[in-house]
Amino acid sequence: MVLCVDWPLWRGEDIGADQVTNVVEPDSERRYIIGAWKWVWRIAWWWCACGQDNDWHVTDCESCDLTRDAQPQKSA
Known part of the structure; x- marks a missing residue:
């Protein structure tokens, strides 16, 4: 509750x-x-490198199966 x-x-x-x-x-x-x-605040998304937007609670991209934590990082 x-x-x-x-x-x-x-x-x-x-x-x-x-x-x-x-x-x-x-x-x-x-x-x-x-x-x-x-x-x-319930609406939270993350965008995969493949371009797919995913709900935050979904940790693997629904389009390409790349995980949220394994997304490529932009070089500084």
Whole structure:
């Protein structure tokens, strides 16, 4: 379980904890859905040298199987 609290909203006495909190539970595969407006950082990609963009949690390129960590580095 993940508990998100929107602290900036919790300023006035008319707003209670139940209005600024959101409990996120894992889905049937025990994964957390990180795409709702509460977790706006959920979109992260990496681009392979072959040109394919991949979701960050995918460590092997879906196009050429080169791993994220094995990507060629630009010389300084």
